[in-house]
Amino acid sequence: MDAHEVxxxxxxxxxxxxxxxxxxxxxxxxxNRARADEPRRKANxxxxxxxxxxxxxxxxxxxxxxxxVRGEFIDQTMLRExxxxxxxxxxxxxxxxxxxxxxxxxxNRIAIKFNQVGASIxxxxxxxxxxxxxxxxxxxxxxxxxxxxxxxxxxxxxxGTRSATVGWDQxxxxxxxxxxxxxxxxxxxxxxxxxxxxxxxxxxxxAAMKNISHGIIERPxxxxxxxxxxxxxxxxGSKLVTEKLRLNLINATKAAIKGGPGVTxxxxxxxxxxxxxxDPVALDAVAFELLLAQRRRAGVDGxxxxxxxxxxxxxxxxxxxxxxxxxxxx
Numbered sequence: 001m002d003a004h005e006v007x008x009x010x011x012x013x014x015x016x017x018x019x020x021x022x023x024x025x026x027x028x029x030x031x032n033r034a035r036a037d038e039p040r041r042k043a044n045x046x047x048x049x050x051x052x053x054x055x056x057x058x059x060x061x062x063x064x065x066x067x068x069v070r071g072e073f074i075d076q077t078m079l080r081e082x083x084x085x086x087x088x089x090x091x092x093x094x095x096x097x098x099x100x101x102x103x104x105x106x107x108n109r110i111a112i113k114f115n116q117v118g119a120s121i122x123x124x125x126x127x128x129x130x131x132x133x134x135x136x137x138x139x140x141x142x143x144x145x146x147x148x149x150x151x152x153x154x155x156x157x158x159x160g161t162r163s164a165t166v167g168w169d170q171x172x173x174x175x176x177x178x179x180x181x182x183x184x185x186x187x188x189x190x191x192x193x194x195x196x197x198x199x200x201x202x203x204x205x206x207a208a209m210k211n212i213s214h215g216i217i218e219r220p221x222x223x224x225x226x227x228x229x230x231x232x233x234x235x236x237g238s239k240l241v242t243e244k245l246r247l248n249l250i251n252a253t254k255a256a257i258k259g260g261p262g263v264t265x266x267x268x269x270x271x272x273x274x275x276x277x278x279d280p281v282a283l284d285a286v287a288f289e290l291l292l293a294q295r296r297r298a299g300v301d302g303x304x305x306x307x308x309x310x311x312x313x314x315x316x317x318x319x320x321x322x323x324x325x326x327x328x329x330x
Contacts, residue, residue, distance in 0.1 A: 281318025
């Protein structure tokens with residue numbers, strides 16, 4: 001891979017005394033770090049597992065390659081290398097196979113949630129789906145137990161994966177009202193969330209959190225008021241969501257830097273970026289700064305805000321401030 005490794009602002013590891021104090025206060029964290037093949041813990045009243053597992057800072061891994069985008073196409077080999085690299089670094093394991101085991105544990109039914117809005121123009125989902133499914137298969141997860149959600153039917157057939165179960169099941173509470181979740185979500189043991197990087201005319205940005213919050217509930221149109229805050233945070237912070245959401249990826253190999261969430265040929269930029277993290281709030285916070293920087297480079301005028309990120313941070317769903325994020329740039 002042509003991308004060289006640079007550790008940006010990565011703080012030194014905690015002292016032995018800090019580790020012992022954290023282990024005493026957070027026994028689940030100690031259990032997770034003890035074994036690389038142990039699955040992520042479920043959420044409880046203490047908040048999302050990603051805050052308990054990384055009590056000091058939320059890890060976000062960023063990897064860029066100038067070679068992954070080849071005109072209208074994606075270099076499949078390069079994208080898989082990038083995917084496996086960010087998985088291994090995020091999970092703090094020597095390789096992606098052990099990284100997947102740490103992230104997914106013994107999950108039998110794995111769902112991978114893509115974003116179909118703009119996918120036909122960006123044309124990166126088939127390559128991303130192939131990279132993930134083949135990497136998971138190499139780590140021992142059977143393809144026939146993997147469900148691809150909002151991926152093209154032809155790629156599902158080609159890879160031998162399952163189609164998403166249709167319908168609605170258990171409910172969560174949004175703004176005091178019950179809202180049913182997609183049945184495929186409820187049936188899954190673990191979910192890998194793969195969002196695009198796009199501007200959004202209401203929310204400001206669509207990346208990791210919005211790909212889930214408005215993609216798994218029965219009536220998403222009801223929850224766009226006030227720039228989607230606090231609704232995105234309410235969905236992501238609910239136990240039925242946090243306990244299944246094991247990894248968030250942002251596929252920014254190509255991104256829509258203006259005019260989103262729809263995608264046209266004149267608002268796409270080739271970025272060659274892939275981001276990974278367990279905390280979707282921290283991941284979106286990093287992605288938003290990257291989006292703003294790219295807009296400045298491209299000379300895009302006009303302000304852009306994503307209020308839902310700060311709102312999710314205030315509600316304890318994740319970490320939205322740079323001081324609480326371990327941003328690793330490869």
